[in-house]
Amino acid sequence: MATNKIYESCADAIADVCDGATIMFGGWGPTGDPENLIRALVEKGTKNITALASDPGNDRDGIIYGCHPLIKGKQVRKFIGSYHAWNQEFIRQFKAGELEFEVCSQGIFVERIRHGGNGLFGFYTDVGAETVLADKKEKRVIDGKTCVFEPPLKADFAFIKAFVADRWGNLQYRYTGQNFNPTMATAAKVVIAEVENIVGVGSLSPNEIHTSGIYVDRIVKGGYYGPRF
Amino acid sequence: MGQDSKRPLTEEEMCRRVAREIQDGYCVNLGAGMPFPVANYIPEGVHAMMHIEHGVLGVGTVAEPAQRDRDLMGLGRRPLSLVPGAACFSSVEAFTMLRGGHIDLSVLGAFEVSEKGDIANWLLPGECPIIGGAMDIVGHTKCLIAMLTHTTKKGKSKVLKDCLLPVTARRVVNMIVTDLAVMDVTSDGLVLREVAPGYTPEEIQAVTEAKLKISVDLKEIAL
Numbered sequence: 001m002a003t004n005k006i007y008e009s010c011a012d013a014i015a016d017v018c019d020g021a022t023i024m025f026g027g028w029g030p031t032g033d034p035e036n037l038i039r040a041l042v043e044k045g046t047k048n049i050t051a052l053a054s055d056p057g058n059d060r061d062g063i064i065y066g067c068h069p070l071i072k073g074k075q076v077r078k079f080i081g082s083y084h085a086w087n088q089e090f091i092r093q094f095k096a097g098e099l100e101f102e103v104c105s106q107g108i109f110v111e112r113i114r115h116g117g118n119g120l121f122g123f124y125t126d127v128g129a130e131t132v133l134a135d136k137k138e139k140r141v142i143d144g145k146t147c148v149f150e151p152p153l154k155a156d157f158a159f160i161k162a163f164v165a166d167r168w169g170n171l172q173y174r175y176t177g178q179n180f181n182p183t184m185a186t187a188a189k190v191v192i193a194e195v196e197n198i199v200g201v202g203s204l205s206p207n208e209i210h211t212s213g214i215y216v217d218r219i220v221k222g223g224y225y226g227p228r229f
Numbered sequence: 230m231g232q233d234s235k236r237p238l239t240e241e242e243m244c245r246r247v248a249r250e251i252q253d254g255y256c257v258n259l260g261a262g263m264p265f266p267v268a269n270y271i272p273e274g275v276h277a278m279m280h281i282e283h284g285v286l287g288v289g290t291v292a293e294p295a296q297r298d299r300d301l302m303g304l305g306r307r308p309l310s311l312v313p314g315a316a317c318f319s320s321v322e323a324f325t326m327l328r329g330g331h332i333d334l335s336v337l338g339a340f341e342v343s344e345k346g347d348i349a350n351w352l353l354p355g356e357c358p359i360i361g362g363a364m365d366i367v368g369h370t371k372c373l374i375a376m377l378t379h380t381t382k383k384g385k386s387k388v389l390k391d392c393l394l395p396v397t398a399r400r401v402v403n404m405i406v407t408d409l410a411v412m413d414v415t416s417d418g419l420v421l422r423e424v425a426p427g428y429t430p431e432e433i434q435a436v437t438e439a440k441l442k443i444s445v446d447l448k449e450i451a452l
Contacts, residue, residue: 028283028320029283029306030302030306031299031301031302032300054320060306063306082361083359083361084357084358090357091357095355101357103358104360105360105361105365106282106324106361106362107282107320107324107328107362107364108365110319110320111321111324114321126368127328128398130396130398131364131396131398132352132395163300173300174298174301175284175285175298175301175311175317176283176284176285176301176302176303176309176317177300178317178318178319178320179283179284179319179320180320183320210319225299228299228302229297229308
């Protein structure tokens, strides 16, 4: 077992994330989001981020989740995702032209990431082909249906969240905590997994590993998990 | 039927009506907003597996406080429970089920629908877009029900010849349930099947821009 992938702190794990980085963030709503890594990125103050996530998260009734702290701190220049999650600050920045928002239906968003991580170069789909989003996309008729071409998505970093990792980076998720995390784990140059528990290599049953350690570069134990209810 | 009993359906009654379309053995996806509570009104004896894009087939009721789990949540931050036989999976798998045509019925809210089955539910002029998974869903599940109020607050028809707002997809809606009517989208246009209590088909047509054909079996929506 080669390199030690375990980092002592989230700050250490993200130390080389520089301004202008493209970062994928796992999680959907308040589930499966790498909240400790996101807080570290807020402290680091990285600017001009291109963020890829299902949605920008939110702050509702004091429950803060997803990328919201980065949106609030105006650290994100461009956001690629599927909806605004009723995040008023996100909507404000979008309307004011302070934030670019590339909107993509959620299943196409994750499929583009899957292609990015699979050595595939994009695909044709009828999803959105009859909408104004298709105006500038390459089109082709397949089986009598007009389809648009969707290119792959990749990133410099993926910040993901799992329930447990072994020391080599094999990951296991719980319930809806999986969402975009295993796909994003395949599609970035550097994949940083925040986990609630770290166990020894061999402790996880090979039958119960969702993400192989081959994809995971760094592992860090999250220090604090905020309220979600 | 006297004037007293003439009224549009409440949202709960609309959900009850939609729930009657769910058949035993169905796998069903419910959109955020108006359609979400449909799951509460599935008729007794009908066993359906509820799907959400968060990665579950077999969603149960909203979890009781003692059973809440931060890794098991759905639309609108709702803590979920699971039914026996439920499975959890990634987003890729969740959308394979939807786009791949494996889901029997989906119910989505809409801003507008057209007589050809077009649906607009993602973009309002000057507003921030909101797609979620809706664009993946439309046109790919075996049946799509659009659920919306029949008119705007100012009384303008939302059931149109052609959508005025940017469409999500064309010719994809199979059935429309509003607070005034139940309509089927057919190759011949819209067929009015059921009306809200006390309404005549002429009254429904008067607030509907699209041309309605009246079903020979026209009846009141059973509440």
